[in-house]
Amino acid sequence: MSSPEDLTARARIRDAAITLFAERGIGPATIRDIAQAAGVSSGLVRHHFGSKEGLRRACDDYAMAELTRIRTRIFNEGEFRDQSFLGAIHPSAMQLQRYLIRSTLDSPEATSAMFARMVEVGEEWLDGQGIRVEDQRAYAAVLVAMQMGMFLMTDQLSAALGTDVTKPPGQLRMLRGAVEAFTHPLRADQEAAVRAVLDKLIAETPEE
């Protein structure tokens, strides 16, 4: 998402698509609504992107490239050398992330590569931070999934916190909550208990 209102029609369509896809999900967002939001005819959408699936792919590519760009910028500027975490929580990246998650939910197979890539980056980050756990990959994968979940639930979070978490004041509150979630952990004695119960639950689960 770049700037105001004098962009290429193609870019306006893409931006409108990302917005509507993120809000409603891929399926329920219609080409006609996207065209209207972009101020063009529905035929132009097809002209530029071929089909709805083509539009979705173009949005995928753009969103991923844009996120990478944002992360790189933060990484080069920042006093905090961290690509995976801070890149993800940067305000301008929120809508892009919401879109990507929606796209992911709609056709998992088409975006599993993206998810895998994020998990890889997460693993490298864990290594760089010197964090070592028993199952590094599962740890990283769950972190990525949880992070995605947070951004997807912005509507509910806004309602629960009484402020719009997509705007600076509420956003700060949400992000600080996330930081606290990872800095005020379960106590060590609780961890053992949780693990024991997990084992029991899994063991008693009927086969299918």
Place this chain on the structure above:
Amino acid sequence: MSSPEDLTARARIRDAAITLFAERGIGPATIRDIAQAAGVSSGLVRHHFGSKEGLRRACDDYAMAELTRIRTRIFNEGEFRDQSFLGAIHPSAMQLQRYLIRSTLDSPEATSAMFARMVEVGEEWLDGQGIRVEDQRAYAAVLVAMQMGMFLMTDQLSAALGTDVTKPPGQLRMLRGAVEAFTHPLRADQEAAVRAVLDKLIAETPEE
């Protein structure tokens, strides 16, 4: 979700709806497909539930009641007296949760009460555990959102981990990863740095 294949037609429709809604999302899942999965005519769906929205509401009610039932059972049986966390991760509750999240994404306003309730329970749990943070509510809300996100990303997690995380072996791996996520926190010195950067990011965000 109770048992095999000799249930009331109404129950079979409801179960099929929860399954398909959870898999595809509310919008893309059609009444006709739900009816076929339940082995009935599409007219019968309308006969029992009035409309698609009525079916969704019935599924919401059932899923929430069923989750409460599961939590209560675990709470009464369990050696681990924890409603919010363990209730949520119990295997039989996974699909119900996936459905509820889908429903939530499709019409946030209709399910915000449910989310608020989960946040409340989370806050009480935090109090009971003696965990105190600066912004208790934000902490609890983010935890709930993250937990939901994890269950929603089961397809991606399965691909990333190479096992089906909805079945016992992979499920155990995922849940252990989640436990590790909350027991191997950021180091304290990192927390200060993250907070500083958060403040900077928020400050430089352009108003809208």
Place this chain on the structure above:
DNA sequence: CATCCGGCTACACAGCCGTATAGTACGCTA
């Protein structure tokens, strides 16, 4: 000036969606 090509629109089409209606089969009660 003639040509052409890409951005762009208007309109038509088949298919599927949720919904509505009419009708059938069956078990209960009087």
Place this chain on the structure above:
DNA sequence: TAGCGTACTATACGGCTGTGTAGCCGGATG
């Protein structure tokens, strides 16, 4: 046995969807 309500099916209808096609317009090119 007659009557009736309920579970259930078959079929139809209007609306909206993604897609396809024909054509307009303006600027670059020769």
